[in-house]
Amino acid sequence: MKIGDLARKTGLSVHTLRYYEKAGLLQASGRTGANYRIYTEDDATTASFIKRCKECGFTLDETRALITIRDDKRQHVCAEAKDIAQNKMQDLKTQITSLQAMLITLDKLQALCCGGEESAEFCSIIANLEGAPS
Known part of the structure; x- marks a missing residue:
């Protein structure tokens, strides 16, 4: 899915999703031939996780730490x-x-x-x- 689709799916704005990418919290799984970002369902899950962290008041650094734990549960x-x-x-x-x-x-x-x-x-x-x- 493209970034607009991800925005609609998660309730986050395209601007916010790009901000999270720049902050290193979210990464597109790939790019199309026209250089559009491509996102998967896993990326949507991560974006929703980030949104929930923000709703709980976590900072970007705290969210990053929680994503690290979530992404490698066996090591944490x-x-x-x-x-x-x-x-x-x-x-x-x-x-x-x-x-x-x-x-x-x-x-x-x-x-x-x-x-x-x-x-x-x-x-x-x-x-x-x-x-x-x-």
């Missing part, structure tokens, strides 16, 4: 994949904590602001972000 142990998943979970928990702190700060900032039509010279949000007391 389950603990390798689990370590990658656990590290991703910890990263996400850290991000969630940071985002929750941002929400609290923004809630406090917006609560201080009157939201009126007065000059921004007196805006408590701007004053707080500048480090001045409100």
Whole structure:
């Protein structure tokens, strides 16, 4: 199948598939005489695997590591994949904590602001972000 067919089959854009190729995550199985990329069902499975990894928040490097494990299961142990998943979970928990702190700060900032039509010279949000007391 050509890259457009692969895109339709996997729900990924042609641009994204080319990006994954450049990143070394996906490779066309061959080329036609007209130099079009040719993909197999295995390539579609790999593209879908990459898509699922992205949906789980894995980086390109983490996805590459998971593909390596997937492609040579006999040479790897389950603990390798689990370590990658656990590290991703910890990263996400850290991000969630940071985002929750941002929400609290923004809630406090917006609560201080009157939201009126007065000059921004007196805006408590701007004053707080500048480090001045409100």
